[in-house]
Amino acid sequence: MSSQRRSAHDGGVVGTAEGLTARYSGAVMNTFGPPKRVLSHGKGCYVWDTDGNRYLDLLAGIAVNALGHAHPAVVAATTRQAGRLGHVSNFFATEPQIHLAERLVALTGAVDGRVFFTNSGAEANEAAFKLTRRTGRRGIVTAVGGFHGRTMGALALTSNPAYREPFEPLPGDVTWVPYGDADALRRGVDADTAAIVLEPIQGEAGVVVPPAGYLGAARRAADEVGALLWLDEVQTGIGRTGKWFGYQHEQGAEGPLLPDIVTVAKGLGAGFPVGACIGLGAAGSLLLPGQHGTTFGGNPLAAAVALTVLDVIESTRLLEHVISLGERLSEDLRAVAGVAGVRGRGLLIAADVAPGTAKAAAAVALDGGVIVNECTPDTLRLAPPLILHHHEVEPALPVLATAISMASAGGATHPSRGASNGEHDPGTIRRSPLEAT
Numbered sequence: 182m183s184s185q186r187r188s189a190h191d192g193g194v195v196g197t198a199e200g201l202t203a204r205y206s207g208a209v210m211n212t213f214g215p216p217k218r219v220l221s222h223g224k225g226c227y228v229w230d231t232d233g234n235r236y237l238d239l240l241a242g243i244a245v246n247a248l249g250h251a252h253p254a255v256v257a258a259t260t261r262q263a264g265r266l267g268h269v270s271n272f273f274a275t276e277p278q279i280h281l282a283e284r285l286v287a288l289t290g291a292v293d294g295r296v297f298f299t300n301s302g303a304e305a306n307e308a309a310f311k312l313t314r315r316t317g318r319r320g321i322v323t324a325v326g327g328f329h330g331r332t333m334g335a336l337a338l339t340s341n342p343a344y345r346e347p348f349e350p351l352p353g354d355v356t357w358v359p360y361g362d363a364d365a366l367r368r369g370v371d372a373d374t375a376a377i378v379l380e381p382i383q384g385e386a387g388v389v390v391p392p393a394g395y396l397g398a399a400r401r402a403a404d405e406v407g408a409l410l411w412l413d414e415v416q417t418g419i420g421r422t423g424k425w426f427g428y429q430h431e432q433g434a435e436g437p438l439l440p441d442i443v444t445v446a447k448g449l450g451a452g453f454p455v456g457a458c459i460g461l462g463a464a465g466s467l468l469l470p471g472q473h474g475t476t477f478g479g480n481p482l483a484a485a486v487a488l489t490v491l492d493v494i495e496s497t498r499l500l501e502h503v504i505s506l507g508e509r510l511s512e513d514l515r516a517v518a519g520v521a522g523v524r525g526r527g528l529l530i531a532a533d534v535a536p537g538t539a540k541a542a543a544a545v546a547l548d549g550g551v552i553v554n555e556c557t558p559d560t561l562r563l564a565p566p567l568i569l570h571h572h573e574v575e576p577a578l579p580v581l582a583t584a585i586s587m588a589s590a591g592g593a594t595h596p597s598r599g600a601s602n603g604e605h606d607p608g609t610i611r612r613s614p615l616e617a618t
């Protein structure tokens with residue numbers, strides 16, 4: 182059999198899935214394990230593999246593709262800006278960059294702030310980490326279960342020892358306290374604390390939602406010792422939970438809750454790599470000329486795409502849609518046999534399944550044409566495009582139900598290994614005929 186065939190979709194010559202997977206293994210570093218599928222294209226909430234099989238994407242590149250795949254406004258903005266001015270060095274400013282920075286600060290609800298643009302969440306956190314050092318203090322208090330990325334700085338804050346230990350010593354004077362426990366947080370901070378670092382909802386730990394009032398308590402704890410409050414909104418930000426930022430579901434003591442630093446990435450570019458470290462109030466002025474830098478961060482192409490993402494979320498009233506669809510989808514999942522519990526906010530949703538079966542359930546769901554992921558051995562995560570409609574998800578519910586029941590009937594096929602960030606070896610995947618285009 183020929184090792185190559187014509188793609189039905191783009192007219193190009195592509196390899197077989199098996200051949201491409203073998204080439205991937207030979208050419209790409211093995212940090213993620215073998216790929217589950219080789220994907221060729223996407224449209225709206227669907228993606229297709231190189232064999233022509235269609236999948237409903239309920240993961241959106243792990244909370245990234247907020248506007249689904251190949252959204253016409255994103256395609257147009259990318260094309261328009263690439264044809265006008267794609268990149269300049271940071272010796273120069275561009276209008277999209279200035280506009281995006283102003284827009285992000287305004288969305289936080291703060292009266293003033295300044296932005297450092299990056300290409301990813303870890304880089305946004307790296308910038309924020311450096312910014313905290315400019316307080317003259319070094320201590321960081323953060324939470325057990327937290328995930329902040331894989332650069333040496335971001336890794337230093339990440340809780341899972343398996344991610345950190347091979348790379349120690351890491352920078353920082355970091356203390357982990359139990360997530361959601363306001364008293365433990367207060368006890369953890371002192372006069373050496375530069376910043377408290379928290380996710381408004383812990384994504385990789387299994388979509389862990391803290392008790393109401395927790396972020397307000399974090400704000401007070403930071404204020405009491407003169408520390409910064411830094412919220413990592415890389416997964417929760419840009420509409421994912423039904424507000425622009427996850428912290429906006431909470432109120433402060435005297436009005437809206439405001440952190441000092443917000444880090445974002447994932448949904449901001451809806452697939453285009455762009456992130457931001459947003460310093461609010463005085464925190465926006467801590468980093469001085471020469472103290473941080475980037476070649477690509479905030480280039481006009483990335484900024485124009487991100488502005489378009491914000492425009493579409495606003496003009497199509499997606500935040501309201503995320504809240505109502507999230508509630509409906511959570512109800513649907515609660516009714517699925519084998520789902521022991523559902524939690525989350527907006528379109529960041531976790532479904533607890535029988536212990537140790539999440540990975541097998543995700544694999545069976547994939548065979549059935551539905552993409553979700555196991556963010557812990559016991560938990561499936563859904564973080565679909567914000568543009569998802571209920572009629573699209575309806576046919577996926579029986580697929581998920583079958584996957585969950587088959588996985589639990591098969592027993593706990595995969596040992597507990599902690600939060601996955603999607604990079605664990607996906608194991609054996611049954612192949613079966615899927616809906617083809």
Ligand SMILES: Cc1ncc(COP(=O)(O)O)c(C=O)c1O
Pocket residue numbers: 243301302303304306328329330331380384385413414415416417446447602
């Ligand atoms: C809360 C949080 N922070 C930071 C990161 C790291 O982002 P990136 O993978 O873009 O470096 C992630 C990625 O999953 C995340 O969920």
